[in-house]
Amino acid sequence: MANRIDQETPVSEELAKAHRRAAWVVILCLLIGAWDGYDMVIHGAVTPALLDYEPWALSATEVGTMASLALAGMLVGALGSGVLSDMFGRKRLLIGSVIWFSASMALCATAPSPEVFMLLRFLGGLALGGVLPAAIALVAEFAPRHRRQFFNGVMNIGYSFGGIAASLLAVWLLADHGFRLMFWIGFLPVFVLVPVLMKWLPESADYLILRGRFEEARATCIKYGMPWPPDEVGKAVGEGKPVNPLRALCKREYIVVIVPLVATFFVGLMLTYGLNSWLPQIMRQAGYPLTSALVSLMVLSMGAIVGIMTLSVLSDRFGPRPVVCWAFGVAVLSLYILSFSPPTPVFFAALFLAGIGANGTTVVLYGYTAALFPSATRGTVLGLGMGIGRVGAILGPQVGGFVLAMGAPVEWNFYAFMIPAALGPLIILFVPRVAPSKARSKAYPGTSTPNSEAAAAGRAEEKAAR
Template identity: 40%
Template sequence: MDVNIYGAVMPHLLDDEGFGFSTSTAGTIGSWTTFGMLIGALGCGTLTDWAGRKPMVTGSVVLFSLGSALCALAPGAAFFGAGRFVSGLGLGGLMPIGLAIVAEFAPPRRAALATGLMMTSYHAGGMAATGLGLALGPGHGWRVVFWTGVIPALVAVPLVVKWLPESPGVLLAKGRVREAEAVAARYHLPPPTPAEAPGAGARGRFAAVASLFAPGRRLATPLLWLASFAGLLLVYGVSTWLPELMRASGYSLSSSVTFLLVINAGGIVGMLVAGRTADRFGAVRVSAIWFVLTACGAFLLKAQLPLPIAYAVVFVTGVWLFSAQVMVYAATSSVYGPAERATGLGWVAGVGRTGAVVGPWLGGAVVAGGNASLGFTTFAAAAVLGAVAISLVPLVRGNGSDPGTVGAVPGVLGHREGKILPKH
């Protein structure tokens, strides 16, 4: 919800003459948000193995709710941008931690589906943000919409503190052996072993990062980063600028904002379809195909279509666009072992945030130039780049198999039950 609020109220911010927003300023501030997410993902993805999943989730939620409150109180664009940066720190930290938790606790042979199920909540929040923008923005102003971003700190944090389990591997690394075994037993996980526990101290953090370039991953890691860059450029560029691009293409303001609701509805369907498909055929294969289909959808939107057809194209593009990126995360979870998974996901999400920084800025530059068709072409090119990068991951790993397929990664992660398997 917090990520998508900005795009949902963008037309109202631009129409608020006293606030001093322009399309170029809006694009720059959108990039501040994603720059904060970059820092949050890199920092939290590495620190969570040391501090624990639960405290980092709690801190992340508090941070992005605080940032939303700062935006609601902002007297001008600079203060507003600072609020979006603070929100980005929390949002960037939350994503890789959530993905790592799901990967660790997912049932056997359902890791990709579990990842997709978790990410449907992202799009439910996006739809809520769009609904709030449509319902509250015109009559109550954009500030009220940002006040709703404080709700997670009041609702989610108490639930996280009470119910969210800590990683057995992290508990073991802290010497809390009985607690680690109790959590593993409660959630039907194998008892944690020292190999699954992250290393302690600064040396452990350095070793976790260095392991991302171990033999068999040396080329896969930068390719995952590149795929994540392309995917997040699409996700945040489209989420921020789709209403304005559609308005520049000749659609009305209300229809243009509704397109954001429709593409997120497609995103929910896409997560469910992609997760089940990836568990059967492999996350890499599904991600690559979904990226290609996203490029096709973006090219179709270059034409000014009749409104019902435009809604249909936006919906199916949402089915492909968002889940293409999430399947990059699903593949990442299989490339790295339990002790490095949170670090690997943090760096894939964090380095990928450079795409999230570029996307809103690039969209703002295109809209300022008055060429909506070029915007859709740019997003289509990013989708092709993502398809090429993720397709090369199995090839550079040397075994030619899809790392998103259960059992396809010798010596890293195997099923049943996510145990470490010996190399053969």
């Protein structure tokens, strides 16, 4: 047929421009993720300074509680953010979250007591919990379908860049200026990032459709090269019925996917946040100098960047499940090597692999979850998975603090984190291969003017990917 579009059909220049505009959405979300990463890694970076801060006289257990309170706030924020983003839009939630957690960082810099500091870290965590679910859902929507894992990986390396920045600034500033300046730096997004987001970050087309704003949604799809009408927003929208994401997720076909996914989030985040919170102090206890201890977080973040990009490409090629299993195995092996306190070059090499296996695995899970569920429930599922998974993130710093407070040998810290890394591959195998998002409507009454080129190109991309 003359109008048939297959994988040899070239994508027009106009659609190529639209996809480049979509890439800018990913970059904006990357910048958001960078400040998110700075906020989370900063605690591990300033842990030695907090322990040495005489006016507060903190114990290792108390510092671990500080880290866990921030993660507890993220748990609450993530659980609520999915529903809020589906109700009020991804853009407003992201901008509001950036303003909130930046303000909390400034207040932490002026905290007069450890109790106030703990409260502020919890409140800041509420906003941080809302960032990743909304950003991942937005990127999953705007990314070309056969490159979703790759675009998700690009967005999530922002977290690692933020972690590297926190580590480098700690090496440069911490000894002379203490921990408070590090938190003042976290206030910069209010002035630098928020104006950019307000001007250039688009609202989700799927959210606009769910709210009946079809013309705005169509314009967004055309501008960013997405198929119109989208084929991922559920039959209820086309019938004019309100979509209740929480009710939809109670169906059996969703539950059998959500339970093992959430459990995998649990062990993955326990591993990631436990290492980020206690790695510098573990290295100091093992006899490494403070500078090497702080650089360790940078090496971990560099491994995360390589892992995120490599695992994302492999996931697009081979599927996320086998890649997640392989990456967890890398984490187990690297932690086992670290338990021997090897010479510094070997330690950093193993730590680099740990960054690939721990941080990279979690990011692949984000993209996997976003791809499994339709847009009407995607934000809620991500919030649910990341929210409940934060229980593991809370336990990670607590486990590290408990082992250190016991005075156990250094290697026991790494043994403790090997357990969740070993459980991860076993749990992910219980996720069904058939995604619940496959059963979804492709018809939208009242939206009959299609962006046919983008829709056809989207189908061609999917065919080429297969």
